[in-house]
Amino acid sequence: MVRLQGLTKRFPGGGGVEGVELEVAEGEILVLLGASGSGKSTLLNLVAGLIAPDRGRVYLAGKDVTEAPPERRNVAYVFQDLGLWPHLTALDHLLLVMPKPNRKEALALLERVGLKDHAVKRPHELSGGQRQRVALARALARRPRVLLLDEPYSALDPVLREGLRLEVRTLLKEAGITALHVTHDPEEAMLLADRIGVMSGGRLLQVGASEEVYAHPNSLESFLAFGRANLLPLGAEVLAFRQEWVRGEGELEAVVLERRSLRGESLCRVRLPFGEAWVRLEGRPGERVRLGIDPLLRFPASELPKRSP
Amino acid sequence: MSLLRSLALLVLTLPPTLPLLVLIPRGFPHLLPPRDLDVVLHTGMLAMGGTLMALGLGLTLAYLAVRGGAGLIWESLLLLNYLVPPFVTGMGILFSLQVLGVKAYGVLGILMAWTLHYTPLAYLLLKPQVEGALPLLQTARVHGVMGLRRLRAFLPPLFPPLLVAGGTLYLALLGNFGVPAVLGLPERVYTLPTLVYARLTNPLAQDPLGEAATLGLWLGLLALPALLLSRPTLLEAKTPLLEKPHLSLRFLFALYVLGSLGLSLLGLLREALFNPFTGRLDPVFAQALALPLFRQGLLHSLLLSLLATGLLLSLALLLKPFPQALRVARGALDLTYLMPGTLLGIGLILLLAPTSLYGTPWLLLLAYLLHFAALALRSLEAGMRVEGAVLAGRVHGLPFWRSWLRLGYPLLLPSLFASGFLLFPLAFAEVTLSALLYAPGSETVGVTVLSALNGGLYREAAALGLILAGVAALGLLGRPRW
Numbered sequence: 001m002v003r004l005q006g007l008t009k010r011f012p013g014g015g016g017v018e019g020v021e022l023e024v025a026e027g028e029i030l031v032l033l034g035a036s037g038s039g040k041s042t043l044l045n046l047v048a049g050l051i052a053p054d055r056g057r058v059y060l061a062g063k064d065v066t067e068a069p070p071e072r073r074n075v076a077y078v079f080q081d082l083g084l085w086p087h088l089t090a091l092d093h094l095l096l097v098m099p100k101p102n103r104k105e106a107l108a109l110l111e112r113v114g115l116k117d118h119a120v121k122r123p124h125e126l127s128g129g130q131r132q133r134v135a136l137a138r139a140l141a142r143r144p145r146v147l148l149l150d151e152p153y154s155a156l157d158p159v160l161r162e163g164l165r166l167e168v169r170t171l172l173k174e175a176g177i178t179a180l181h182v183t184h185d186p187e188e189a190m191l192l193a194d195r196i197g198v199m200s201g202g203r204l205l206q207v208g209a210s211e212e213v214y215a216h217p218n219s220l221e222s223f224l225a226f227g228r229a230n231l232l233p234l235g236a237e238v239l240a241f242r243q244e245w246v247r248g249e250g251e252l253e254a255v256v257l258e259r260r261s262l263r264g265e266s267l268c269r270v271r272l273p274f275g276e277a278w279v280r281l282e283g284r285p286g287e288r289v290r291l292g293i294d295p296l297l298r299f300p301a302s303e304l305p306k307r308s309p
Numbered sequence: 310m311s312l313l314r315s316l317a318l319l320v321l322t323l324p325p326t327l328p329l330l331v332l333i334p335r336g337f338p339h340l341l342p343p344r345d346l347d348v349v350l351h352t353g354m355l356a357m358g359g360t361l362m363a364l365g366l367g368l369t370l371a372y373l374a375v376r377g378g379a380g381l382i383w384e385s386l387l388l389l390n391y392l393v394p395p396f397v398t399g400m401g402i403l404f405s406l407q408v409l410g411v412k413a414y415g416v417l418g419i420l421m422a423w424t425l426h427y428t429p430l431a432y433l434l435l436k437p438q439v440e441g442a443l444p445l446l447q448t449a450r451v452h453g454v455m456g457l458r459r460l461r462a463f464l465p466p467l468f469p470p471l472l473v474a475g476g477t478l479y480l481a482l483l484g485n486f487g488v489p490a491v492l493g494l495p496e497r498v499y500t501l502p503t504l505v506y507a508r509l510t511n512p513l514a515q516d517p518l519g520e521a522a523t524l525g526l527w528l529g530l531l532a533l534p535a536l537l538l539s540r541p542t543l544l545e546a547k548t549p550l551l552e553k554p555h556l557s558l559r560f561l562f563a564l565y566v567l568g569s570l571g572l573s574l575l576g577l578l579r580e581a582l583f584n585p586f587t588g589r590l591d592p593v594f595a596q597a598l599a600l601p602l603f604r605q606g607l608l609h610s611l612l613l614s615l616l617a618t619g620l621l622l623s624l625a626l627l628l629k630p631f632p633q634a635l636r637v638a639r640g641a642l643d644l645t646y647l648m649p650g651t652l653l654g655i656g657l658i659l660l661l662a663p664t665s666l667y668g669t670p671w672l673l674l675l676a677y678l679l680h681f682a683a684l685a686l687r688s689l690e691a692g693m694r695v696e697g698a699v700l701a702g703r704v705h706g707l708p709f710w711r712s713w714l715r716l717g718y719p720l721l722l723p724s725l726f727a728s729g730f731l732l733f734p735l736a737f738a739e740v741t742l743s744a745l746l747y748a749p750g751s752e753t754v755g756v757t758v759l760s761a762l763n764g765g766l767y768r769e770a771a772a773l774g775l776i777l778a779g780v781a782a783l784g785l786l787g788r789p790r791w
Contacts, residue, residue, distance in 0.1 A: 048704050070703040071712070083701035087719050096715060097705035142705045 034199035076139035250292020328656030336522030367431020377558030396487025404576025484649025606757035654745035
């Protein structure tokens with residue numbers, strides 16, 4: 001459904017994307033994961049036609065739309081700030097973008113996203129979560145080939161965010177919509193994605209099934225994108241493992257230095273033979289334990305980031 | 310850049326700047342030796358003095374407003390001082406001080422009127438900056454920095470905005486014609502704009518246009534440093550973590566507002582309402598409105614300002630969907646707005662005197678369009694950011710113009726109204742350009758008020774001044790939210 005071929009966009013002040021190759025299948029939800037400034041939003045804007053690439057092509061449903069204006073691409077976009085129109089009601093948002101405006105259909109769609117009783121309210125009369133739903137309903141009303149979502153939950157409180165993102169995934173799957181979703185939150189990426197694309201410095205580092213990219217990152221940067229990371233430099237190499245890859249039995253001797261609790265899980269800072277790390281472990285400060293780490297990844301030390309993330 | 314685009318840029322930028330460019334060949338040969346150096350220096354020093362006074366007061370008022378929580382009403386009343394035409398403020402001071410037996414003519418009167426008139430502008434420019442800088446003061450306090458040392462955290466970040474505001478005020482004062490015309494001309498205290506007027510209307514002058522062009526160039530040279538001032542990054546206004554508003558500071562703010570308004574308007578009211586010989590209530594509004602010259606001026610000004618406002622807003626709306634063209638046009642038109650109006654007036658005379666346009670109200674309309682266009686474009690440029698909403702529409706399938714008609718323009722309506730309410734009173738009471746460009750039969754209301762004043766019809770002039778102040782108050786309806 002979406003094919004990006006050697007897509008490059010450089011901005012005068014730095015940033016952009018470089019030679020991105022990507023294919024997204026029909027009905028698939030692909031999440032682009034990366035830190036701020038990694039080029040995720042630029043990529044969405046290129047697909048939407050809000051900016052023009054320096055090089056490369058954008059294909060939607062097999063058609064080259066690189067030169068097409070945004071209105072001719074048949075995409076929909078849930079912007080980070082939602083981009084709602086302050087002078088229009090929720091219902092008007094939908095009617096305006098529908099290819100054939102139909103009040104009954106629009107109301108049904110609003111009901112589907114839980115806004116049946118708020119159809120004639122304007123954005124300022126709605127709560128954050130309700131505004132989010134209007135943005136989503138507007139996107140669905142367009143009946144897009146591709147839905148673009150740019151960190152749509154970043155302004156919501158954690159409780160609302162957790163509920164809404166699963167709801168949205170269900171809606172997208174029910175409607176069979178292809179979606180490109182951008183986030184810097186690894187948990188959100190894992191939860192929503194059929195596949196994840198990891199981005200850094202404008203490059204698409206790795207694309208694959210969520211668990212695959214999580215467990216088998218192809219680079220240190222890709223490994224770091226998911227957080228919960230321990231990096232221990234050892235000569236020309238860096239040993240890398242996630243907190244939850246540690247078992248309370250194995251060959252490695254360790255001393256528990258500190259214990260914290262997070263959502264009922266115990267997190268310990270331990271001293272290992274090759275450095276200190278935070279691991280998921282039951283233990284008391286001062287206790288000597290034996291640990292196993294699986295997998296224990298090794299990357300060249302040259303891949304270490306130059307400054308702290 | 311393609312040839313076509315360069316040509317388009319030239320078409321957008323050249324015509325508005327042409328009236329200023331024609332001054333150079335005409336005025337340059339007489340620039341040296343400087344014949345009117347005393348007036349040049351005098352004008353520069355007066356403008357500088359007025360700027361410093363308005364800046365000082367504006368900064369103080371901004372501090373009082375932010376710390377004292379000045380409300381909407383008091384701020385609106387302060388703004389009224391700026392919306393009233395400057396020459397009406399000059400007349401107000403003249404009549405108010407007369408009551409106290411003080412003659413307001415001359416340098417001190419001019420400085421006083423300028424300060425009173427332009428302090429609200431300084432306030433408007435500086436208040437967001439003070440709001441941005443106050444958290445720095447709070448941070449210093451939290452970290453135990455007390456007393457005068459706290460000012461080291463507060464004042465230096467304000468210097469760049471002060472410089473920018475100072476440049477804007479200096480340009481406004483330099484080009485002001487109305488106040489020196491009311492308070493300077495009767496005592497033969499000239500500034501460059503009034504000297505230009507005097508030379509142009511002097512029947513004995515050998516080459517009035519050449520002399521005016523030379524004076525115009527001097528005015529341009531005086532304005533140049535302020536125009537070249539770079540625009541440093543202004544402070545980002547954050548919601549300051551302030552303590553409860555200080556009532557005493559609010560009181561001081563209100564006191565200034567009442568005092569300044571009183572000084573501008575009480576004298577006018579007394580002059581217009583009471584007979585100076587009998588001391589009895591004897592309003593003169595009806596007689597003033599019956600003056601044929603004034604009725605004609607009123608009609609001209611009304612039509613001209615409505616037409617100019619309508620045309621400028623239409624132009625701004627038309628250019629709004631094309632940000633680059635809007636930016637280029639505004640850049641060129643900024644020059645005709647920021648440069649003293651006298652320069653534009655002389656330039657238009659030089660450029661159009663040989664044509665049939667000269668001596669008609671259409672010349673005034675052209676002058677108004679050129680002078681106020683930057684304001685209209687700026688108000689929509691700086692208005693609510695609608696590009697995002699339009700793009701959102703286009704992404705969701707709406708064609709370019711439909712997206713602007715359904716989403717962009719409706720969102721621009723508040724800015725459009727605000728701009729209209731600002732432009733109309735300014736054009737209605739304009740006097741700098743009108744005094745230079747009017748021809749008998751095409752007088753504007755500002756010119757007729759000055760004529761009434763010069764003809765000894767003080768009471769009628771005061772009454773007309775009050776009517777103009779009333780129209781100016783319309784601008785408050787389109788007041789931006791601070």
